[in-house]
Amino acid sequence: MADEEDRKTMSVDDRPKEEGEKTEISERKPLANRKEKVTVRVVFLKVADIETVKERFHAEAFVQAKWREPTLDGLMDSPQKIEELNWNDYWNPKLTLVNALDEFHETVGRSVLFNAQGEAFVCERKKIKGKFHETLELDRFPFDTQHISLTIASNRPEKEVVLVSDDEDLSRIHLHSFVDQQEWILYKHVAASQGTIHKTEEASSERHASLTFSCRASRRIGFFMWNVFFVMFFICSMTFTTFALSVTLLPNRIQLTLILLLTTMTYKFSVNQYLPKISYLTYLDSYILTAMVAICLICAWHAVVGGFVVHAVGEKEAFWIDKYVLIGFVVVYFGGHLFLSIVIYVVVSKERSQDEKDEQDYLRQVFVSSEKPQQFSVELFK
Secondary structure (H helix, E strand, C coil): CCCHHHEEECCCCCCCCCCCCCCCCCCCCCCCCCCCEEEEEEEEEEEEEEECCCCCEEEEEEEEEEEECHHHHHCCCCHHHCCCCHHHCCCCCCCCCEEEEEEEEEEEEEEEECCCCCEEEEEEEEEEEEEECCCCCCCCCCCCCEEEEEEEEEEECCCEEEEEECCCCCCCHHHHHHHCCEEEEEEEEEEEEEEEECCCCCCCCEEEEEEEEEEEECCCHHHHHHHHHHHHHHHHHHHHHHHHHCCHHHHHHHHHHHHHHHHHHHHHHHHHCCCCCCCCCCHHHHHHHHHHHHHHHHHHHHHHHHHHHHHHCCCHHHHHHHHHHHHHHHHHHHHHHHHHHHHHHHHHHHHHHHHHHHHHHHHHHHHHHHHCCCCCCEEEEC
16 A cells, blocks of 8 residues: 555564563553543455354454554654563553454464654454354345454453544445355445443443444345245235136135245245344235235135035025126235335335445545545554
8 A cells, every 4th residue: 555655664673572571661551540542443454154043154354443642652763662562561452343253363463553743553453264153134134234243352441442444545345255145235334433342241330431343245136036926926926717607616716825825935934044033024024924815815815615605695696706806806915016016126226325425425535535645654564
């Protein structure tokens, strides 16, 4: 990067301080009456394997944190003193990834940054790789947009540290390395939100500052449209063919309708493999259950017309009543599908238009930040 090439860079040995060895740097005491500000930035290097059922995803990311270190002020031209640093003697926010699962690896490196005034900042860089948990909001499945998030928290109490997103060097995501492009649409926008968490493994009631970096991914609906919605639409439409049988053939009508009902139920169970065990209905669940209700109503009508109407008004009158009911079912069924299609189109279009708007706003912020002068003039690597 151009801004990095303009920096004055010096490499030094990152070795532990030997026993009895002293430095001219005195350890900084914790700040009193105010929180230590830690600026954090995340770059999503790779996102893959977004698993809806297990509610997790695989990611590789670069995490950068910067904080003020007054005890290192004035050492811009003293790389030898920087060589003697032992990071264990200095304050650290003790950042952790909250939603990381067991399959997680990280490498850590640190350096010292100096601005034009000679003020020192510690820069901690982590490269992380592993699987991360993400609670998915699936009420609009399969027309949903999910937040793919990394939540970073400090092990220090909230009263000691505050985490903020880096406005100078914005967080970002590399789209070219996204693996699940056949299944998801990944947006460039990376949003950051502050919060607090309480770690369950701790006995105390202390809360810890956290910062969540999220990118958004919209599910491609083609697979579910062709393999679920259209298949269910045709199965349910076949129930109207049972009206071709005479109203006196009650057993045959009910038998055919029940076969189609059982087919729908079997299909419903096969669709469940694409979803975790959630306690609310998704758009897909609602559609399939509505189709099953429609088939049940048609089955109930066959029982009524064959068991009661024929005997009450005669076969000829029952025939015409049956045809009027068929027309009513057809109008409601196809009208309902048209209404459902319009509602889904409006809702999904509105949500994805907002995603695209946020992405354009983010790209403008990236352009503005790239035009700003570099804050740090010197970086000494440890």
